Amino acid sequence: MNSELRERPTLHYFQDTLCGWCYGFGPTIMLIAEEWSEHLEVVVYSGGMITGYNTRALSEMADSISEARQRVEETTGVTFGDSFLHGLLTRQDIVLDSEPPSRALETMRALRPELTLEFSHRLQRALYADGLDLNNEDTYRKLASEVGIESDEFVELMNSSEIHDAVADEFEYVGSLGIGGFPTLLLEIEDNVHMLSNGYAPYDHIDTMLRSVLHG
Numbered sequence: 001m002n003s004e005l006r007e008r009p010t011l012h013y014f015q016d017t018l019c020g021w022c023y024g025f026g027p028t029i030m031l032i033a034e035e036w037s038e039h040l041e042v043v044v045y046s047g048g049m050i051t052g053y054n055t056r057a058l059s060e061m062a063d064s065i066s067e068a069r070q071r072v073e074e075t076t077g078v079t080f081g082d083s084f085l086h087g088l089l090t091r092q093d094i095v096l097d098s099e100p101p102s103r104a105l106e107t108m109r110a111l112r113p114e115l116t117l118e119f120s121h122r123l124q125r126a127l128y129a130d131g132l133d134l135n136n137e138d139t140y141r142k143l144a145s146e147v148g149i150e151s152d153e154f155v156e157l158m159n160s161s162e163i164h165d166a167v168a169d170e171f172e173y174v175g176s177l178g179i180g181g182f183p184t185l186l187l188e189i190e191d192n193v194h195m196l197s198n199g200y201a202p203y204d205h206i207d208t209m210l211r212s213v214l215h216g
Contacts, residue, residue, distance in 0.1 A: 007189075007190055008040060008041055009039065009040040009041070009187060009188065009189045009214065010040060010041045010042075010043055010187070010188045011032070011033075011036070011040050011041065011042045011043070011185060011186075011187050011188075011196075012043050012045065012185070012186040012187075012188060013029055013042060013043065013044045013045065013117070013120075013183065013184075013185055014045045014047050014174055014177075014179050014182055014183065014184040014185075014186075015029075015044060015045070015046070015047060015120060015182050015183045016046060016047040016048065016049035016050075016098050016102075016182050017046070017098060017101035017102065017105070017120070017123045017124055017127065017134065018049055018050055018096055018098050018101070018127070018134075019047075019049055019124075019182045019183070020065065020068055020069060020072050020128065021072060021076075021182065021183060021199065021200045022124060022182050022183045023072070023078060023121075023124040023125070023127075023128045024072045024073075024075065024076030024077075024078045024200060025076065025183045025200050025201075026078070026120070026121030026124055026125070027076075027077075027078070027121070028076075028201075028202065028203045028206065029042070029117065029121075029183070029185075030117060030118065030121060031203055032203065032206055032207065032210070033117055035207070036210060039210075039214060040187070040210075040214070042117055044105070044116055044117050044120045045170060045173075045174055046098065046101075046102035046105055046106070046167065046170055046171070046174075047098070047171070047174050047179060047182050048098050048099070048102065048167075048170075048171035048174065048175070049098050049182060050096050050097060050098045051097065051098050051099050051171065055095055055096060055097045056095070056096055057092070057094065057095060057096070058088065058089065058091070058094040058095065058096050059089075059090075059091070059092050059094070061096065062089050062090075065089065066085070066089070069085075069128075075200065076200065078128075078129075079129070080128050080129065081128065081129040081130060081131055082131075083129075083130055083131025083132075084127065084128050084129065084130070084131035085131075087131040088127075088131040088132070088133065089131075094133060094135070095135060097134075097135060099167065100134055100135055100140075101123045101127075101134045102167045102170070102171070103158050103159075103163050103164065103167050104119075104123060104140050104143070104154075104158055105119060105120055105123060106158075106163050106166050106167050106170070107140075107154055107157050107158040107163055110157060110163070111149055111153075111154065111157065112147065112149065115147060119143075119147075122143060122146075123143070126139060126143060137155050140154060140155055140158060141154070141155060179198075180198055181198055181199050182199075183197065183199070183200060184197065184198050184199070185197045185201075185206065187209075187210070187213060187214075189213070189214075194209075194213050196209045196210070196213075197209075
């Protein structure tokens with residue numbers, strides 16, 4: 001079969017804004033997407049890690065997050081900002097809920113699809129570096145304005161039934177795949193799917209596996 005007629009390979013990236021390891025993986029997946037842009041498409045998904053009855057106060061997780069962030073920083077090279085560690089993490093009124101940032105990501109996909117991957121990491125940085133409240137609409141107004149999107153337009157679409165339904169469908173789809181953790185990378189080539197990582201993996205590991213699968 002002529003290679004020009006084959007479907008373009010797709011790298012499926014499953015992440016969640018609230019996932020600290022996904023925050024650490026953000027620079028890696030963006031570099032992969034840049035370096036491999038001629039060979040594959042990257043599609044990003046929101047996993048719905050903490051939703052519904054699983055939502056909880058951030059303060060309840062403060063100790064475990066403080067311990068885990070040291071491992072994330074040492075392993076990945078990202079840093080957690082003072083505004084998060086000494087600001088947001090100390091507040092008693094912050095609820096961890098994956099749904100609002102997932103709706104924001106879906107809104108960006110609708111308005112500026114080419115920015116979806118980059119925005120997935122921007123949402124993580126908004127939380128873990130900037131210490132912004134992801135349950136506050138003003139956070140999304142700020143992030144929309146950063147990329148030249150009118151903030152009221154962004155928030156209106158984000159709160160629409162269309163986006164709510166799309167996110168619910170995405171959570172259901174990711175759940176149906178049995179994804180065991182985030183971040184996870186699956187490479188789809190025609191009818192074949194290859195697991196590249198389940199959990200954090202460094203750039204060299206992903207790059208080597210891509211070369212092995214795509215170039216034999």
